[in-house]
Amino acid sequence: xxxxxxxxxxxxxxxITPGGATTxxxxxxxxxxxxxxxxxMLGIATGLASMAAGAAFGLANVLHISPFLPLALKVAGxxxxxxxxxxxxxxxxxxxxxxxxxxxxxxxxLWMLWHNPKGWAMTAGAAAAYANLASDPAxxxxxxxxxxxxxxxxxxxxxxxxxxxxxxxxxxxAHWRIVNGALGGLIAVSTVPMxx
Numbered sequence: 001x002x003x004x005x006x007x008x009x010x011x012x013x014x015x016i017t018p019g020g021a022t023t024x025x026x027x028x029x030x031x032x033x034x035x036x037x038x039x040x041m042l043g044i045a046t047g048l049a050s051m052a053a054g055a056a057f058g059l060a061n062v063l064h065i066s067p068f069l070p071l072a073l074k075v076a077g078x079x080x081x082x083x084x085x086x087x088x089x090x091x092x093x094x095x096x097x098x099x100x101x102x103x104x105x106x107x108x109x110l111w112m113l114w115h116n117p118k119g120w121a122m123t124a125g126a127a128a129a130y131a132n133l134a135s136d137p138a139x140x141x142x143x144x145x146x147x148x149x150x151x152x153x154x155x156x157x158x159x160x161x162x163x164x165x166x167x168x169x170x171x172x173x174a175h176w177r178i179v180n181g182a183l184g185g186l187i188a189v190s191t192v193p194m195x196x
Contacts, residue, residue, distance in 0.1 A: 030183075
């Protein structure tokens with residue numbers, strides 16, 4: 001168990017730091033509350049867990065075979081995140097009469113993670129760094145998937161609760177336009193590391 005602690009600390013640090021997924025969880029928590037955000041958070045956590053397991057099992061090598069696949073993932077991921085950023089920036093205040101129809105769901109969260117080259121790089125790097133924790137690729141895949149999935153679920157829950165609490169404290173629609181604009185801007189900015 002002592003040898004797993006460095007991996008656990010890495011996954012917690014990697015998943016709790018601000019980024020597109022955490023900002024999306026915060027915005028969803030503010031707009032739809034914790035319960036309404038559970039499908040999104042589960043989708044993101046499942047996406048990251050499956051990505052980590054896939055990277056540990058060797059799928060990251062597939063990305064290096066085709067020169068066009070990483071670029072296609074970057075473009076698709078960037079466009080999707082920019083679309084989400086626009087939706088969040090334009091969202092009304094929670095409880096407003098023009099409230100968004102429904103929260104972002106499980107598939108959208110899963111899709112977002114699988115099209116994130118930064119996530120692939122992070123999980124592939126972690127799989128290489130912690131490969132000595134397992135005796136074979138399947139065992140490493142399970143270990144990496146569980147570690148990243150659990151850490152993501154916990155950190156996204158914290159960010160979602162922060163968004164929900166923010167919603168309880170801000171009552172002015174003008175302030176909500178600022179908050180939603182800032183959250184949308186953060187998601188848009190989170191695409192920059194994909195291209196740098």
